[in-house]
Amino acid sequence: MDVISHSATHDVFDTTIIGGGPVGLFAAFYAGMRGLKTKIIDSLPELGGQLIAVYPEKYIYDVAGFPKVLAKDYVRGAVEQGLSTGAVPCLEETAQSLTWLPDHGYYRLTTDKGEHYTRTVIICAGIGSFEPKRLDAPGIRTFEGRGVTYLVRSLESFRDQDVVIVGGGDSAVDWALAVAPLARSTTLVHRSKFRAHERSVQQLHQAPVTLYYPFWEVKEVRGNTWLEHVVIHQTRTGEERTLPAQTLIVAIGFAADLGPLTAWGLTIERNSIVVDPRTMSTGLPGVFAAGDVATYPGKFKLIATGVAEAITAVNHAVVFLDPAARLDAGHSTAVMDKRERAATPH
Ligand SMILES: Cc1cc2nc3c(=O)[nH]c(=O)nc-3n(C[C@H](O)[C@H](O)[C@H](O)COP(=O)(O)OP(=O)(O)OC[C@H]3O[C@@H](n4cnc5c(N)ncnc54)[C@H](O)[C@@H]3O)c2cc1C
Structure with a gap:
C-alpha cells in the first residue's frame, strides 16, 4: 500500500x-x-x-x-x-x-x-x-551497501551467492537457516556459543551451513567495487581463513x-x-x-x-x-x- x-x-x-x-x-x-x-x-x-x-x-x-x-x-x-x-x-x-x-x-x-x-x-x-550495531573491522565501512549489510530486505537477492553471516543470536541463526536453501554457500561466524532459540540451533547443525565458532571473528573484508572476500580468524590460535563472499550479513544486535x-x-x-x-x-x-x-x-x-x-x-x-x-x-x-x-x- x-x-x-x-x-x-x-x-x-x-x-x-x-x-x-x-x-x-x-x-x-x-x-x-x-x-x-x-x-x-x-x-x-x-x-x-x-x-x-x-x-x-x-x-x-x-x-x-x-x-x-x-x-x-x-x-x-x-x-x-x-x-x-x-x-x-x-x-x-x-x-x-x-x-x-x-x-x-x-x-x-x-x-x-x-x-x-x-x-x-x-x-x-x-x-x-x-540502529544496528556496527562491526569494526578493516574494509567494513567501504563495503556497506556493496555487499556488507545490516538489514535483510529480500532473501531473493542472496540466491546463488556466497553468504557469510556474523552473530550468534536469533537473528543471525534465523538468517543462516533462511539463506542456506537458496545461497551457493552459507557460512556462520561467531565468537562465542549460540544464544539463539534451542530448536533453531538444532536445525542449524543439520542445515547446509558451515559453522566457525567459538572464538572466530571477522578480521577484514576485501573486494574491488563490490565485496569479494571475508577474512576470518580464530582469536585463540590465530588460524585464518579467507572465504569467498558477495554478501556479509552482520547480525550482532541493535x-x-x-x-x-x-x-x-x-x-x-x-x-x-x-x-x-x-x-x-x-x-x-x-x-x-x-x-x-x-x-x-x-x-x-x-x-x-x-x-x-x-x-x-x-x-x-x-x-x-x-x-x-x-x-x-x-x-x-x-x-x-x-x-x-x-x-x-x-
Ligand atoms: C528478529 C525478531 C523476531 C521477532 N519475532 C517475533 C514474533 O515471532 N512474534 C512476536 O510477537 N514478536 C516478535 N518480535 C518482537 C516484535 O517485533 C515486537 O514486539 C514488535 O515489533 C513491537 O512493536 P512496537 O510497535 O511496540 O515497536 P516497533 O516495532 O519497535 O516500532 C516502533 C516504531 O517507533 C519508531 N520510533 C521510535 N522512536 C521514535 C521517535 N522518537 N520518533 C518517531 N518514531 C520513533 C521506530 O522507528 C519504529 O518504527 C521479534 C523481534 C525481532 C527483533
Missing part, C-alpha cells in the same frame, strides 16, 4: 501516536474507530517498525488469526488497517520534545521537521529509534535508544517507559504508552500483547478527552456498522 506522508500542521489532533510499528498502527486504527482525529509519527521512511526494518522475510507464528505469516505480509495488512479509520501518517520525523501548553489545553510536540499539536499522546516507540523521549519527565526503567497496566498511562496527563516501549510487572514484549495494550491506551485516551465518554467501545462490528451508516448519504 502506498502511504502518503504528511507534514506538520497547526491543526490540533485528538491523539498523536509516536511510532508506526505493529502496535502504533493498531493504536491508530482503534483511535480512528473510536472517532479520534489521529496522527502517527515515525522516524523511519516506512511504516511497520521492527517487522519491516529488521525481519521482513521472517515468519511470525504467534499473532492471532495467522498460523504463519511473513512479517512483511503482516505489515501490509497492519498498514491498511491502521490507516483505514483516517489516521494521518508523518514519516521520516523523529519526536523530540513535548510541552504542555496550559493556555490552550493541549501539547506541542516538536520533531526534527516541525511542530505538531495534540491533546493526547500514545507512545508506541518500540525500542526507540534503533543499539536501541529512546533518545529525546527520556527527557519528557517519564519514568524510564531499562530503556522502557513505566506505565500503569490498567490504563497504560505514563503519569504525564494524557500521555500513554503501549507495545515494546511500555513496561510493568509481568510484561511480555510481543505483538499480541502490544496490540491489546494499544486498546487499553486508546480507550483511556478517549475518556481523558471526554470524561463522559464510554471507556469500553464495545464490539467492533457494532461500532464500524454505526460509522458506516453515519457515512452513508440518506
Whole structure:
C-alpha cells in the first residue's frame, strides 16, 4: 500500500501516536474507530517498525488469526488497517520534545521537521529509534551497501551467492537457516556459543551451513567495487581463513535508544517507559504508552500483547478527552456498522 506522508500542521489532533510499528498502527486504527482525529509519527521512511526494518522475510507464528505469516505480509495488512479509520501518517520525523501548553489545553510536540499539536499522546516507540550495531573491522565501512549489510530486505537477492553471516543470536541463526536453501554457500561466524532459540540451533547443525565458532571473528573484508572476500580468524590460535563472499550479513544486535523521549519527565526503567497496566498511562496527563516501549510487572514484549495494550491506551485516551465518554467501545462490528451508516448519504 502506498502511504502518503504528511507534514506538520497547526491543526490540533485528538491523539498523536509516536511510532508506526505493529502496535502504533493498531493504536491508530482503534483511535480512528473510536472517532479520534489521529496522527502517527515515525522516524523511519516506512511504516511497520521492527517487522519491516529488521525481519521482513521472517515468519511470525504467534499473532492471532495467522498460523504463519511473513512479517512483511503482516505489515501490509497492519498498514491498511491502521490507516483505514483516517489516521494521518508523518514519516521520516523523529519526536523530540513535548510541552504542555496550559493556555490552550493541549501539547506541542516538536520533531526534527516541525511542530505538531495534540491533546493526547500514545507512545508506541518500540525500542526507540534503533540502529544496528556496527562491526569494526578493516574494509567494513567501504563495503556497506556493496555487499556488507545490516538489514535483510529480500532473501531473493542472496540466491546463488556466497553468504557469510556474523552473530550468534536469533537473528543471525534465523538468517543462516533462511539463506542456506537458496545461497551457493552459507557460512556462520561467531565468537562465542549460540544464544539463539534451542530448536533453531538444532536445525542449524543439520542445515547446509558451515559453522566457525567459538572464538572466530571477522578480521577484514576485501573486494574491488563490490565485496569479494571475508577474512576470518580464530582469536585463540590465530588460524585464518579467507572465504569467498558477495554478501556479509552482520547480525550482532541493535543499539536501541529512546533518545529525546527520556527527557519528557517519564519514568524510564531499562530503556522502557513505566506505565500503569490498567490504563497504560505514563503519569504525564494524557500521555500513554503501549507495545515494546511500555513496561510493568509481568510484561511480555510481543505483538499480541502490544496490540491489546494499544486498546487499553486508546480507550483511556478517549475518556481523558471526554470524561463522559464510554471507556469500553464495545464490539467492533457494532461500532464500524454505526460509522458506516453515519457515512452513508440518506
Ligand atoms: C528478529 C525478531 C523476531 C521477532 N519475532 C517475533 C514474533 O515471532 N512474534 C512476536 O510477537 N514478536 C516478535 N518480535 C518482537 C516484535 O517485533 C515486537 O514486539 C514488535 O515489533 C513491537 O512493536 P512496537 O510497535 O511496540 O515497536 P516497533 O516495532 O519497535 O516500532 C516502533 C516504531 O517507533 C519508531 N520510533 C521510535 N522512536 C521514535 C521517535 N522518537 N520518533 C518517531 N518514531 C520513533 C521506530 O522507528 C519504529 O518504527 C521479534 C523481534 C525481532 C527483533
